Amino acid sequence: xxxxxxxxxxxxxxxxxxxxxxxxxxxxxxxxxxxxxxxxxxxxxxxxxxxxxxxxxxxxxxxxxxxxxxxxxxxxxxxxxxxxxxxxxxxxxxxxxxxxxxxxxxxxxxxxxxxxxxxxxxxxxxxxxxxxxxxxxxxxxxxxxxxxxxxxxxxxxxxxxxxxxxxxxxxxxxxxxxxxxxxxxxxxxxxxxxxxxxxxxxxxxxxxxxxxxxxxxxxxxxxxxxxxxxxxxxxxxxxxxxxxxxxxxxxxxxxxxxxxxxxxxxxxxxxxxxxxxxxxxxxxxxxxxxxxxxxxxxxxxxxxxxxxxxxxxxxxxxxxxxxxxxxxx
Amino acid sequence: xxxxxxxxxxxxxxxxxxxxxxxxxxxxxxxxxxxxxxxxxxxxxxxxxxxxxxxxxxxxxxxxxxxxxxxxxxxxxxxxxxxxxxxxxxxxxxxxxxxxxxxxxxxxxxxxxxxxxxxxxxxxxxxxxxxxxxxxxxxxxxxxxxxxxxxxxxxxxxxxxxxxxxxxxxxxxxxxxxxxxxxxxxxxxxxxxxxxxxxxxxxxxxxxxxxxxxxxxxxxxxxxxxxxxxxxxxxxxxxxxxxxxxxxxxxxxxxxxxxxxxxxxxxxxxxxxxxxxxxxxxxxxxxxxxxxxxxxxxxxxxxxxxxxxxxxxxxxxxxxxxxxxxxxxxxxxxxxxxxxxxxxxxxxx
Numbered sequence: 001x002x003x004x005x006x007x008x009x010x011x012x013x014x015x016x017x018x019x020x021x022x023x024x025x026x027x028x029x030x031x032x033x034x035x036x037x038x039x040x041x042x043x044x045x046x047x048x049x050x051x052x053x054x055x056x057x058x059x060x061x062x063x064x065x066x067x068x069x070x071x072x073x074x075x076x077x078x079x080x081x082x083x084x085x086x087x088x089x090x091x092x093x094x095x096x097x098x099x100x101x102x103x104x105x106x107x108x109x110x111x112x113x114x115x116x117x118x119x120x121x122x123x124x125x126x127x128x129x130x131x132x133x134x135x136x137x138x139x140x141x142x143x144x145x146x147x148x149x150x151x152x153x154x155x156x157x158x159x160x161x162x163x164x165x166x167x168x169x170x171x172x173x174x175x176x177x178x179x180x181x182x183x184x185x186x187x188x189x190x191x192x193x194x195x196x197x198x199x200x201x202x203x204x205x206x207x208x209x210x211x212x213x214x215x216x217x218x219x220x221x222x223x224x225x226x227x228x229x230x231x232x233x234x235x236x237x238x239x240x241x242x243x244x245x246x247x248x249x250x251x252x253x254x255x256x257x258x259x260x261x262x263x264x265x266x267x268x269x270x271x272x273x274x275x276x277x278x279x280x281x282x283x284x285x286x287x288x289x290x291x292x293x294x295x296x297x298x299x300x301x302x303x304x305x306x307x308x309x310x311x312x313x314x315x316x317x318x319x320x321x322x323x324x325x326x327x328x329x
Numbered sequence: 330x331x332x333x334x335x336x337x338x339x340x341x342x343x344x345x346x347x348x349x350x351x352x353x354x355x356x357x358x359x360x361x362x363x364x365x366x367x368x369x370x371x372x373x374x375x376x377x378x379x380x381x382x383x384x385x386x387x388x389x390x391x392x393x394x395x396x397x398x399x400x401x402x403x404x405x406x407x408x409x410x411x412x413x414x415x416x417x418x419x420x421x422x423x424x425x426x427x428x429x430x431x432x433x434x435x436x437x438x439x440x441x442x443x444x445x446x447x448x449x450x451x452x453x454x455x456x457x458x459x460x461x462x463x464x465x466x467x468x469x470x471x472x473x474x475x476x477x478x479x480x481x482x483x484x485x486x487x488x489x490x491x492x493x494x495x496x497x498x499x500x501x502x503x504x505x506x507x508x509x510x511x512x513x514x515x516x517x518x519x520x521x522x523x524x525x526x527x528x529x530x531x532x533x534x535x536x537x538x539x540x541x542x543x544x545x546x547x548x549x550x551x552x553x554x555x556x557x558x559x560x561x562x563x564x565x566x567x568x569x570x571x572x573x574x575x576x577x578x579x580x581x582x583x584x585x586x587x588x589x590x591x592x593x594x595x596x597x598x599x600x601x602x603x604x605x606x607x608x609x610x611x612x613x614x615x616x617x618x619x620x621x622x623x624x625x626x627x628x629x630x631x632x633x634x635x636x637x638x639x640x641x642x643x644x645x646x647x648x649x650x651x652x653x654x655x656x657x658x659x660x661x662x663x664x665x666x667x668x669x670x671x672x673x674x675x676x677x678x
Binding site: 045046159160161162189190191192193194195197198216217218219220222223242243246247256257259260261262263264266267270271272273274275277278 | 390527533536555556558580584599601602603605609
């Protein structure tokens with residue numbers, strides 16, 4: 001890190017969805033730098049804006065309803081001002097994405113092989129035969145047994161785990177610099193989830209890809225991330241190296257999220273649940289959006305949004321409490 | 330497979346006892362809609378639930394845990410097997426407990442909080458519906474609805490007139506719990522009841538469930554794929570794989586020293602929660618096979634690292650573990666005299 005320019009650089013990204021009844025403020029000022037080969041995990045609950053942030057990075061949101069502002073740069077090029085042609089070169093080329101439901105990401109009427117070769121031919125000047133050869137290599141890379149035969153399979157003929165592997169192969173087909181992963185293991189069984197996580201970790205290391213991984217599951221984040229950004233009501237409330245955020249969380253929301261995540265040692269104890277429920281994104285409160293649920297709430301929390309404070313060099317927190325004391329209670 | 334040894338018996342009759350429960354679903358297709366195959370969803374499952382305990386049922390998708398829950402409350406009819414509630418067999422006739430009566434004692438909460446509520450009934454009508462059907466006067470049923478709504482942490486004055494779409498997921502699940510509790514049951518079957526909730530809300534509902542259990546002396550059957558949550562809530566845990574019970578026992582024994590290779594794999598597939606000690610190897614390869622025409626013998630043998638010829642040929646019975654009281658395992662590897670080359674020596678149990 002340090003010297004080189006970041007691969008992805010986001011400044012003040014805002015996304016709102018406009019309808020006749022209301023304007024939903026899904027993302028409210030996200031800043032993010034991602035280095036080459038880095039694995040960042042965006043951790044948040046439903047409605048926190050994590051998936052929308054990911055989609056906004058390649059402008060995969062309905063253009064009529066979604067209002068985007070701010071800047072997203074990938075390798076120095078501004079995504080926000082790209083035309084349709086440049087965007088479709090970017091998607092699946094330099095930046096590609098995998099989704100929670102591979103059954104919906106694939107087209108059901110074409111074979112897996114055809115969809116992968118089509119992507120390769122679209123982005124690179126190669127013959128169909130070469131593209132097909134690459135497709136076999138890709139299926140082999142993601143450990144799909146008998147890849148030659150699997151190319152001829154339709155998506156519905158594969159099991160859930162296999163389909164997710166095939167989607168990863170599709171996403172990697174043009175050697176992307178950045179892989180965006182939107183809860184790719186959430187729909188999988190535990191014994192399959194860990195296989196896919198290990199596969200992604202290995203591919204990321206081997207291919208030197210940067211990964212942005214969105215999840216609601218702390219356990220998954222710990223397995224995959226170099227760095228974690230915790231998202232609440234469309235903002236990053238805390239970010240830092242995975243060990244720092246998990247072991248010494250500074251934002252009351254991160255603390256609450258970790259305390260309410262059930263794990264082995266807690267039997268018999270009462271869970272320290274965060275009271276209340278996430279805010280309505282159509283009418284966000286002034287100041288810190290977490291304030292109504294926060295047990296450390298100060299008067300200023302409902303008046304203005306805290307500036308970023310840094311308890312350590314790579315650790316950033318948006319909380320008045322963290323700004324006043326180095327180690328909040 | 331006659332002697333099913335299962336769970337610590339503290340004497341007396343168990344609240345719920347299930348014996349050799351079986352449900353196969355036909356798979357039909359083709360021009361003539363003929364039966365092509367059979368899904369062996371639940372196959373000779375037996376277990377008991379003691380009064381006041383929480384029995385957790387875990388397993389991956391297709392293992393039959395939800396089918397088991399639905400069979401218990403007769404939402405679907407079993408092909409074979411016996412269900413006894415409070416020592417009496419469920420059904421019509423002398424000495425039996427009729428279905429209607431059973432449902433007064435046992436209620437269920439489902440995963441999808443929205444589809445399990447009638448969108449056209451207010452919260453009050455939703456909760457009062459059960460008691461009215463079971464003969465409580467309307468006025469009393471309404472009063473009880475208000476009372477129970479307060480118990481699940483929702484202010485009756487605020488919520489009683491609302492409709493399901495006006496509530497958040499966590500609030501709706503509280504209403505579902507209130508609805509289930511309104512007819513004052515003894516047993517609550519919770520089928521992935523917290524799985525769809527966000528973590529911060531899940532913790533609230535888990536706390537609520539433990540408060541309610543104490544206040545109303547409830548017995549829980551808690552079905553989930555989340556091993557952390559099951560460990561947190563359960564007294565005993567039952568592990569299912571492709572329609573079969575593979576291991577059952579007290580929660581601490583099961584999590585400390587699981588015996589069945591599948592239970593062991595399942596537990597080590599849990600994310601570590603420690604960034605310094607990440608999981609390095611996946612304990613299992615591949616997906617669970619389809620419950621349509623499952624593997625012969627031990628159904629786990631296709632993925633088991635210890636599988637031998639005997640595992641393919643013979644189905645292992647659920648046998649009591651001599652070392653740990655209350656635990657039973659269905660595995661040739663750990664059963665003395667099973668014919669597995671690595672099984673412990675000793676006479677057949």
